[in-house]
Amino acid sequence: MSDDYDNPWKEAIEQYFREFIAFFFPKAYKKTDWSKGYIFLDKELRKITRKAEISRKYVDKLVQVWLKNKSEIWAAVHIDVQSQTEKDFSKRMYVYNYRLFDRYDRHAASFAVLGDADTEWRPSVFSQKLMDCEVRFRFPIVKLTDYKYEELEKSDNPFAVVVMAHLKTQETAKDDPKRMQEKLEIVRHLYRKGFSKQDILNLFRFIDWIMDLPKETEQIFWDELGAEEKEGKMPYITTGERIGYKRGKQEGILKAIGLGLELKFGKPGLRLMKKISEIRDMETLDAICEGLRKVSAIKELRQIYERKSAI
Numbered sequence: 001m002s003d004d005y006d007n008p009w010k011e012a013i014e015q016y017f018r019e020f021i022a023f024f025f026p027k028a029y030k031k032t033d034w035s036k037g038y039i040f041l042d043k044e045l046r047k048i049t050r051k052a053e054i055s056r057k058y059v060d061k062l063v064q065v066w067l068k069n070k071s072e073i074w075a076a077v078h079i080d081v082q083s084q085t086e087k088d089f090s091k092r093m094y095v096y097n098y099r100l101f102d103r104y105d106r107h108a109a110s111f112a113v114l115g116d117a118d119t120e121w122r123p124s125v126f127s128q129k130l131m132d133c134e135v136r137f138r139f140p141i142v143k144l145t146d147y148k149y150e151e152l153e154k155s156d157n158p159f160a161v162v163v164m165a166h167l168k169t170q171e172t173a174k175d176d177p178k179r180m181q182e183k184l185e186i187v188r189h190l191y192r193k194g195f196s197k198q199d200i201l202n203l204f205r206f207i208d209w210i211m212d213l214p215k216e217t218e219q220i221f222w223d224e225l226g227a228e229e230k231e232g233k234m235p236y237i238t239t240g241e242r243i244g245y246k247r248g249k250q251e252g253i254l255k256a257i258g259l260g261l262e263l264k265f266g267k268p269g270l271r272l273m274k275k276i277s278e279i280r281d282m283e284t285l286d287a288i289c290e291g292l293r294k295v296s297a298i299k300e301l302r303q304i305y306e307r308k309s310a311i
Helices: 006-015 017-024 026-031 042-047 051-055 089-104 149-154 158-171 176-192 197-210 215-230 239-265 267-276 282-292 298-310
Strands: 059-066 072-080 108-114 125-130 133-138 141-143
Touching: 006 017, 006 059, 006 158, 006 197, 006 239, 017 026, 017 158, 042 059, 072 089, 089 108, 089 125, 089 133, 149 158, 158 176, 158 197, 176 197, 176 215, 239 267, 239 282, 267 298, 282 298
Parallel strands: 072 108, 108 141
Antiparallel strands: 059 072, 125 133
8 A cells, every 4th residue: 555645636636726726825716717727737837847857756747827916927837745854845846937948938927836745945046146146035824733633624615524534544554443533533524524526526525545454454445335325324435436537537647657667768768568458457556656766777667667577
């Protein structure tokens, strides 16, 4: 079992970007003209991201929005959900910001959500000074460890549930039975809050993805879920949907692996992806995804999944 934070967060932000900004950065939300919508600019983000950076664990999104003063801006939203601190995080935020300015001649708003467990780590400024020359870049951050669980339960914003699941995933990293109980409780919370059917299904997918369980405990979870579904307590989530959720996880991980291979190894990476796309075992896909961050040659990555398949 591995705690996969990146892919679930990416999907949640794509589904609920407006709610994401409202929950974490209310000042920016008020200045944005949401009537004009927004556009994800993944291709533009890739143009300013170097191949080597694919080995780092974080989530980056680039989104075009409009302000209420009629001006058009790009909002560079950097969401760090890694379990460890990053020494040069502030520098990376600055580098991405100036790369966007250099390439497109426009200033970008950069935001950071820090999902690590270190309560003291709060990077929000990058500065350099030489003689009388000085550069200073400050960006707003939120720290997930600052949120009180009781307050999250009161919120109607879908990202309150996202943060609840994230924090409980960290809290139960070495306690599978407790994670199963916390997972059930968060799912029950979806119904108590009165979320719509589609929101319940979307958020359940996030919860099920991030709060991963080993096979034996997962079976108990689905048995419990099935019992409550029969009692009419969870009308939208059935055990019959289990295969669909697993397939969704596989598709998400395969998409991430494919992008990583293309950015890191180019055409040879895409050729290898044809072989990897045939793999359906989640543990093997997790190992490949994790290995992709560390290896420097395709041969090393191939050895990882061949070794895993031989077990």
